[in-house]
């Protein structure tokens with residue numbers, strides 16, 4: 148059929164018609180809210196480059212979780228900022244660590260909320276890299292051993308899903324094996340499978356105090372120029388036992404989201420990262436864009452590309468907005 152028989156505008160005439168033929172919908176059910184948990188009591192340190200986001204003490208994080216859950220958001224992902232950092236990130240894998248405490252406290256007060264934990268060392272090392280540094284580079288296999296300890300410690304504290312974000316080779320398989328051997332066969336793995344070395348993480352590094360003290364993360368995170376390699380990374384993680392595959396960042400990697408969903412048909416998560424959040428917040432505060440409108444458009448594009456779920460600092464705003472409709 149072609150014009151004049153086919154007139155696409157016929158179905159755009161009013162909101163009822165548009166709603167009738169709408170292909171993609173956002174739902175609070177598919178949102179994951181990131182939380183930064185730090186030391187102290189009753190404290191919230193605002194993150195300057197991320198308006199509306201703060202580093203929270205465990206008790207305040209629990210309160211935040213009550214709100215998140217009441218908005219219909221099913222899950223949070225926790226990032227820990229320890230009191231003390233050292234060269235091997237010891238605070239990441241002690242049962243008394245800040246994330247472990249937060250998991251237990253959240254599970255006690257808001258048991259229905261899914262708790263996902265970021266499994267990485269960069270927030271816990273004094274050099275800010277995602278693993279053990281040997282000869283000026285992050286050493287893969289000794290880092291994997293520590294990541295396994297971290298994931299197990301999160302599982303013991305009650306995490307539902309562990310999310311390794313370090314990009315070491317072989318870590319998903321090692322974590323899966325260790326979880327299974329320790330009775331945690333029901334704990335799922337959300338693998339940061341295609342994680343790019345991105346400038347969009349800068350505000351997160353302020354929030355998590357995890358900026359590398361020398362060099363950068365290009366020897367372990369992916370080159371933004373590569374797409375086929377992302378599919379190989381995803382395939383490896385699926386073979387090693389990943390239950391959910393993550394692509395990160397989201398906005399500038401929608402082609403990867405699309406290809407991963409098409410090729411593997413696995414649950415795909417996309418991380419709408421800190422820099423994407425900060426840009427929209429800054430432009431919104433300047434009155435240059437309509438922040439609310441842009442947020443919905445952005446998240447919709449991520450879903451349209453094929454993401455089943457979105458990790459986003461906008462989760463609460465979006466859940467409220469969807470509720471109000």
Ligand code: PBG
Pocket residue numbers: 265267269277312313347348349350351352419420421422
């Ligand atoms: C830890 C980690 C990072 C992010 C999530 N997990 C930072 C990094 O790799 O430097 C970034 C999230 C964001 O920017 O919102 N490795």
